[in-house]
Amino acid sequence: MERAEEETPRIGVFVCHCGINIGGVVNVPKVVEYAKTLPNVVYAEDNLYTCSSEGLSKIKEGIGKYNLNRVVVASCTPRTHEPLFRATCEETGVNKYLFEMANIREHCSWAHMHEPEKATEKAKDIIRIAVAKARLIQPQKEPEIDVTPSALVIGGGVAGMTAALSLAEQGFRVHIIEKEPELGGTLRHLHKLYPTMQDASDALNQIIKAVESNKNIEVSTSTTIKEVKGFIGNFEATVQKVNGEAANLRVGTIIVATGADIFEPIGMYGYKEYGNVITQLQLEQLLKDGQLKKWERVIMIQCVGSREEKGRTYCSRICCMTALKNAVLIKELLPDTDVYILFRDLQTYGGRYEDYHRMAQDRGIKFIKYLQEKPPTVVSAENGKLTVNVYHALLGEQVTISGDLVVLSTPLTQHENAKELSQFLKVPLGSDGFFFEAHVKLRPIDFATDGIFVCGTAHSPKDTAESVSQALGVASRAAIPMAVKRLRTEAITAMVNENLCSGCGTCVKLCPYGAIEKDAKGVARVTEVMCKGCGVCGASCPEKAISMRHFTDEQVTAQALAALGRLTA
Amino acid sequence: MTFEPRIVGFLCNWCSYAGADLAGVSRISYPPNIRIIRLMCSGRLDPVIILETLAGGADGVIVMGCHPGDCHYVEGNLQAERKIRMLKKLIARTGLEPERLRLEWVSASEGGRFAELVKDFTSQLKKLGQSPLAEEKPDTKILAGVLAAKATAADFRLRVLVGKEKGLIEDANVYGEKVPEEELDKTMEEAIDAEYLRNRIYLMTKDEPLSVKELSKRLDLDPKAVLRHIVVMRRRGLVAIDRVEGTTPFYTALKVE
Amino acid sequence: METEPRIVAFLCNWCSYAGADVAGMSRISYPPNVRAMRVMCSGRVDPSFVIRAFETGADGVLVAGCHPGDCHYVSGNLKAEKRMETTRKLLKLLGLGSERLRLEWISTSEGAKFAEVVRDFTESIRKMGPNPLRTEVDAKASANTNTKEVISKALRKTNVQYCLECGKCSSSCPIAKVNEAYSPRRTVERFLLSSEDRALSGTDLWTCLTCFLCTQRCPSDVRYPEFVRACRGIASKEVMEEICAHKGIPLALSRIMINPKIKQERMGWLPEGAEVSRKGDFLYFVGCLPYFDVYFEDFNLEIMKIAQSVVKILNKVGIKPAILNNEKCCGHDLLWTGDLENFEKLARINVAEIKETGATKIVTACPECYRTLKKDYVELLGNMDFEVLHISELLSKLIDEGKIKFETELARKVVYHDSCRLGRHMGVYEPPRKVIASLPGTELVEMKRNRENAICCGVNAWLSCNKYSKEVQIDRLIEAKTTGADLLVTTCPKCQIHWKCVTSEKLPVDASEVTMNMRDLSVLVAEAMNLA
């Protein structure tokens, strides 16, 4: 029923009084009369409130009566009201992109309420600009794509498995691929989990059992990604087993849950030089194996390889709590052992971790704050002991501790092969090496590329509870396109005129969404479903080969000239 | 009657347009001289459109986008910034005051700032006076300059330089080298100069065939330099010899497909 | 037991000691009971020498100096005369008898007089019988404690282990603000790191005013003063004695009272016509006022007016309070100097005596007694059968009930100072204010730092009275003065004493900036009731 684009524009202009918000300043009847004089305007009227149900039916009436194929409403800001008027147009069979709005309230009557005459003139101009555009706009279609209702989860740690379980419970097929021979990720190496002190392997076994028994989940271990093609709803991933066996997976969404590595502090504080300098990870293993010795003193050093001035500048979030937990565990088993924690700032945040800190204080664990510029030193002493010298910042004194064991708290770091994965998926890594989300605040687990998501420590260091929360979050984000099955995507997208394109690749580089690539012919091709319509490519195309739907150069130029009074029939 | 400047504002949908809305909502008054055109992103704005607007007689053009870091489309606003920087250099060569073009960042909560900017720009333009291209009596020389600038902005060379500027500075060129910003600036400057003059020559020779000497006089440029451009333009198929008078060749613009 | 009187004699070098020499040279015999100590001047004899001599079992103390006018140091002997008079009064109050202390003028030539004095004094002491304290040579608590254990218990009990080292304590502490070497936080940190030696052997623990301002503000609920209190018991006593004000007399007096044979004579202050009883439901716990009255006589603070006012007010509203004839020190200062053993003894004695009266309600006009009776006794001995009220609470209640009638317009602008004990320790902020506000013609104004933010008067338990505490005191007085009030009211006699003390010395500011009329709340109320 939509009106064809070849028709001569027949524009109707509806000018709103907005009570007296507009009408009290702008001479609305005069403006209506003016609107009638503009080219292609076949009808104009004023309404008390165009957005009221009465006003909306007047639009519908006008469309029918005057056979309008373009509608201009001169009222308030399109940012709030455009959808309403567009919907009204669509109800009458006018494509919603054939609607244009003139903002004569926020930008005119309210801003110039003490200059009614000038405001009236400005309102005329604003309507002229809108009409200039309305003459040139075309109906647009929002492309639709089908979504394959299955997800690929890359990484079989607690985050990946949690996301997979939730998606499976929501009824979607999930493929987990894990590069190691078994599921579990980092948790496999841990003893107990703070703050509940639950046994890590017990918890892990439960989750693995749930994953393995879920008929919607398919697990491939010792498997890595080789290639990823396609876009949201229609990804095609090539995966390969260690034995070389390859397979193709067609999925609608992809979840990156690849976890993190733990930094090995070679060359720091005597690590690998003295046998009794170990990392928290090694301590976890000793605790797990029940290999504690009757140490007189254990000294833990925080921020080893994190919060550095250059390099790993970030705080690894979990090390303070890990140290507290392991210190408490040592104290439980060896009450006479003195445990020192040499820290910079204690990251005992949130609702529970302060209490945990207090528990450690209760047990007599000793805390010494050191300064980044005066880090502790560890030297070997006689009889196998270690001497730790540290400047106690809060006393302003040098303190010497003789200990049997020094435990270094080292940060989580990104895997070495993450770069490769980021290139396969065309998703970015941040300067800290972790995967970089679409928006730090409001799209924390999405990538800018639709259909790909991130959770767990692949995103940034976090503990189990936080990884689980994020994994569940991702299970929702990824489920949305799969639940709706068909996606409508942005209609305001870029179009490439292949004849003009020289294949210079400027647009490919500029597109923040990876929506443009060079095709076999060497010319730019827009994947419409990935395009968000910002228009940066068009404005920069050296050959002016790219145009933006609904915001063409012609339309914008016409508006600009109309603003200067130049609008000719 | 005092002179009332006509300002065309190109505002991004997400921040600046909303900021202008907020100015209205908050009833902050500002001079009614601005006409706002909404774009999805300030990065959408093609330099050609701006030059067209100026050629059309606008006394001022103001482009507003999200603050750096706020861009709804990651960094379209920074692309706009690069374009405006180039444009100002280009405009400076036409005889039109580059101050007639402004780029500002306005967030959705900065209604006051929006109004302040309009006020400021309006008074700045009042001081500057009416655009020499305003309808009644456009200054033909400047108009010719602006049209040449427009053509320049539409040309491949500058567009590719601006479009790739970020990549060249931040990533690397095809040889894996990062281009220092100053070096790129210099290249840009030279390119603007050259392309602008070539377009001037092209437009002049479109009207009538001209000799190097005449061109040099009209452009106030060393004949040697003019000739160098002519050589390049001949190679690109932009001009050809129309006739030779004595020993003096006259050049004429060719139609470009 | 040996019954021969033991007499300590302090003889001035220039006259009396020479006199004693002459007695010997002249072979004049006198009883062998005297142990003579040479001092350069009788003025050197501090009352504390005398008190400590009695505390350790002397049956008599003889102080001898040059005749008036003969003093080698112009007037040292006259000072001695005054001091000994005060000391005699204290001895009287304690029930030891003022006659046990004798001051004599004995010149170089008066060998015979010396012998005569000794003879006479020995006889009179013999008649009086031995010093009741003689058998109990137990001046100090026996330090039979395990340091580590005390500390670890104290740490836990007072939340010290939760310290986050934020420094809120030090930047609240009135002393730390003027003495940069001192920081409660750093002291705490040393204990936490098991490097407490410095704290135990230094002055840090004794510097704390125990004013509770740090505790009030500490986010980790570290009760530093309580921690300090617990650790003072194991800290160096030598350091304490060095910094103890008034040469430790007040603490010695408290300790002396422990002796069951001590029968004080402390009821002399009772105003004429006062109605008090030995037993009864309602007891007025007077506290150390009679001793302060004597010891700080020079300050002209009319300390006893406090007790007198209380009794008059009580009588006026129809209460006939019981008063303990032999009321012992509540033990506050011993407790806060870490002498838990002697504190416990005093507590037990007092509680027994109170029980004897059958009282179910105790009122006190002293914030320290109030805290000690209401809180520390209970912590030590469990719940009591009596309720403890501060006089301000009682007065406020009486005013509410309309039982108090004010007769006099005071026309005063009054600023109220919260004493640490009544305020932060016990949370009594409003009753005194209510009482003041209800006095006719009285305007109540506040200092900037009031209620829980009030600043200490500068000294606690007679410790560390030094330049820092004086800075604190002067600062507080300036604060009071700048309110524009013409009267500074407190409920704690000690606050008044400390301020009076500081203002009677050389001041770093103009006297007009700090001198203020001061009044105890009870006295002020009595004035308004026309009972003064």
Place this chain on the structure above:
Amino acid sequence: MESEKAVLVIGGGIAGIQASLDLAGRGLKVYLVESSPSIGGRMAQLDKTFPTMDCSMCILAPKMIECFRHPNITLLTYSEVQEVSGKAGNFSVKVLKKPRFIDETRCTGCGECAQHCPIEVYNEFDMKLGIRRAIYVPFPQAVPLKYTIDDEHCIKCRLCQKTCRAEAVDFNQQPQTISLSVQAIIVATGYELFDVQRLSEYGYGRYKNVLVSLEFERLLSASGPTGGHLLRISDGRIPRKIAFFQCVGSRSLKGGVSFCSSACCVYATKEAILVREHVPECEVYIFYNDLKVFGKGFQEFVTRAKDDWGIKYIRALPGEVIEDSKTGNLTLWYEDTIENLTKDMKVDLVVLCPALVPRVASKELASVIGLELDENGFFKSKDPLFAPIDTNVPGVFTCGYCQGPKDIPESVAQASGAAARAAEVIALGASREAH
């Protein structure tokens, strides 16, 4: 079909908004209940967000509008949940819609009424630093953009009624109870500020130039009471020295709450940077205890604040603040615990960063739904490690700050997580029905 299934989301802050959009986006019906007249929550009050310095309203408003427009979302603002019965997959809910005295179907949000309303009231949205009328929208970008008459302050002069051409004012409006049937419930009630007056040593409420951070946020905001000019509200002077205090009421065993609010170190850093942006010559000090920089990009943000913006961090929690009653300037005392010196500092403005505590109202809500609260008043997780979003009541989930301290991205991620859990409940119900 999923479309017949519905989820109740309680709380219209960013967490509630995100959960609603996720659910609606996948075709489920959502009832979003918000107790105040507009959705947006705390985030709407913020000027910028750390560590990217994004304009808060710029990124939030589109989501708010999307909630309003979304055909699957029913906004129930100015409403409270009164009764919940039933169990997972089948809850009956009663929602009380408080009278706005405005017919929402007629009100166009034009604001003419407020222009004429003679009553001025301190605006809660501006932390009472600014003014609104008795008929009001909390802020210009409010969603829905429908006016509300504040019954407490309205004098019934009816001027609004006379000026409203849309005839939307209805003084006879009554409270209305709405019955809903939902399969799952998401609770996202957010936080409120700890009452810093309880820490009397800082003088909040007594000293004019001691503010809490959210007030200061409004003072920095371009849409705030000073139009984004950094001024002391007390006397209009531009501050030249500002001190931020961390941990005001948090990390406390006494006089506050025991937990760490998690966001303060970083948002104070953000506000400090904004100060330097507004008034470059203004000195800014942040007094902290442990710098909590655990979040993504936080440490780098703080480093930038120190190195590029010259913000000074002092490890100390000040003991007290004393006002000079003549100038209104403040002297604060602190022990620099790194220099080990106790000293004082004179500043023009003190900004307290209070503990962010669960809303008092969440207690009531907990009893309505039967949810357990932890000792700090947060909704208790079924399992803090592996079921953080689940509660003791099956089918009821929590997300955002009401479940435990977290920043915006954590709230957003968790809100999506709650949406996933709710969707699981519905999927389970659907598969049961199928069998």
